[in-house]
Amino acid sequence: MEWFAADGYWFGRLVFQRGLAVIYLLAFVGAALQFRALIGANGMTPVPDFVRLVPFRRSPSVFHLHYSDRFFAAFAWTGAVIAAALAAGAADQVPLWAAMPLWLLLWAMYLSIVNVGQTWYGFGWESLLLEAGLLAVFLGNADVAPPLPILLLLRWLVFRVEFGAGLIKWRGDSCWRNLTCLYHHHETQPMPGPLSWFFHHLPRPLHRVEAAANHVTQLVVPVLLFTPQPVATWAALVIVVTQLWLVVSGNFAWLNWLTILLAASAVDVTRLGAGPPPEQASGPLWFQVLCLAATAGVVVLSRGPVRNMISPRQVMNRSFDSLHLVNSYGAFGSVTRLRHEVVIEGTADAVPNETARWQEYEFHGKPGDVRRWPRQFAPYHLRLDWLMWFLALSPGYGRPWFDGFLERLLRGDRDTLRLLRHNPFPDPPPVYVRARLYRYRFTTWRELRRTGACWHREYVRDLTRPVRLPPSRARSDTD
Structure with a gap:
């Protein structure tokens, strides 16, 4: 199937997968360094107490089978080692049939942590990492061209991240509609960064421009990701630039960086003056069948997020299944003034x-x-x-x-x-x-x-x- 191979996106896949592995690495290291006080056996919300109350089917995790602090630490550090190997390019050095299980193992291991993490892991970017991480399994490696159906699923994911956030802002707080939310946001956001003080003191007309640009970037630009090239590439780059603006103005864990990586997967470097892409095959038949099956599964599971987006009572950062397969996203539907x-x-x-x-x-x-x-x-x-x-x-x-x-x-x-x-x-x-x-x-x-x-x-x-x-x-x- 010639249409299946999108070799012009080889660089976007490379950036996405390597960057995703780095985020996995940070997530596993953070889990290893912080878990004892938060969810350890003697922590504030212990995992053993949680797994006694919540059945496996509602929160699938290896820690339902066994838990000790020593086991959790070894588990998290093992995940960090695998993530570091993938960030260094290990998946491109092994056959396709071996690379895919590496990404799948990383996803399953982090799912095990999130599903027992309770309130400490109740953030939207946890589900975003899991959803993006599962799609990475089907992106292939250097042996095959990036599969077009999976690339479209990545665009569908970044569309839901941005469009869902745009809708919840427009519906949630009048200050987004009258363009005054940025009068307060840089000061009241959860964790200001080193430049947040300066962003807060920007002239108020510029804050209004920021808010208006946010609406365009989140409600208009994501639609352009599904248009023909080079428009989709330029739309992705606009998302990257606006996410970098958020990176320098605050601290939002890996939300912005992961959104940047998702948008980068839509960039066709041949449209930016790069040379011709390397010749890559569509991959074996079994790989193509798996990719198409994954695409069909995401399409079916997207019903929940779509209903949530069009609902006037839209909720943000919601998972519709215990595996965090296809989720709803959105943040700052309301902005605190004090x-x-x-x-x-x-x-x-x-x-x-x-x-x-x-x-x-x-x-x-x-x-x-x-x-x-x-x-x-x-x-x-x-x-x-x-x-x-x-x-x-x-x-x-x-x-x-x-x-x-x-x-x-x-x-x-x-x-x-x-x-x-x-x-x-x-x-x-x-x-x-x-x-x-x-x-x-x-x-x-x-x-x-x-x-x-x-x-x-x-x-x-x-x-x-x-x-x-x-x-x-x-x-x-x-x-």
Whole structure:
């Protein structure tokens, strides 16, 4: 089938697969470094407790068969090694029949982690990585030309990411329709980056241009991905440029980078003046049959995401099956106008009143010290920092884990403290801890020059009263 082979997209496939492997690598490394405090056997939401309550059919995972912290660590680091090998080009050095299982194994391993990750893995980019990762299985390797049906599925995926986000913005918040959301977004987004302060202080007319450009990029440009070349290539490049704008203006884990890779798969480099593509065959018949079967499966499973997109009650970042095969995406349907931050403090004093010496815990990514400039962490995902942002929106977001987090600070739990930037109580742990809610805003140019602080904050209220370990628990921890 000559139509099946799209050899002009060999470079797009190369960029997509190698970049996807790098994102897998970051995801597995992040899981290995953060899991003990979050979902470990003694974590805030332990995997053993989860698998006892949730059956395998609802959350397929190898950890239903066996779980220990040592096994999870070995599992995650093994995934990182496989991902590193694929990023280095291992799949192109083996036959097609061996390359496909490597990508499938990587997908199945990360699915096992996501499906027991609970609230810590409840982000849309987890499903996006899994959906893109499964499509990578059918893209082939250097032995065959990129299959056109799978390339179209990648465009369908980036279309749902962008168009779904555009629809939910248009429907969700009037500030998107009157082009004022960017007056607030750079300041109130979950985790600002090193340039977010400057983006926030752009002139308001330019913020309105940003918002209008967002609507064009998400509601018009994705449609052009399905037009003939070279229009599809230029549409993909527009998406890449706008995603890079988001990369430099904030920290959204690997969402933007994965969207860039998906868009890159639609780029035909021969339309950009590159030389002729290498000669590649369509692949063996069994490969073509598998690709067509995968395409038919995605078409059937797309009914749920399509119904969600056209629904006036559209929801964002929803998976329709336990394997995260074909999902709905979208973000920032509403934009918060005020930024609140939860600040955790501890004291070694026996009486936890206002005369006690309270010292703050510092996080890596979330704002804390008003003089500490935001840093760039994406595409690495700081899961605790992100959940702290949700906690500031509503205490209900912390119901499954926040009390356990405070308890671990009181016990001086090393795995938990490794997730923090600064522990003011290296030895011994505090007697009391408390959580306070502050209103944060970016400083003005004048305030920045005068104080050197990029943030200004005002106390709002106590989120939790000072708490300590029960005497019996404290004695058992020190025995």
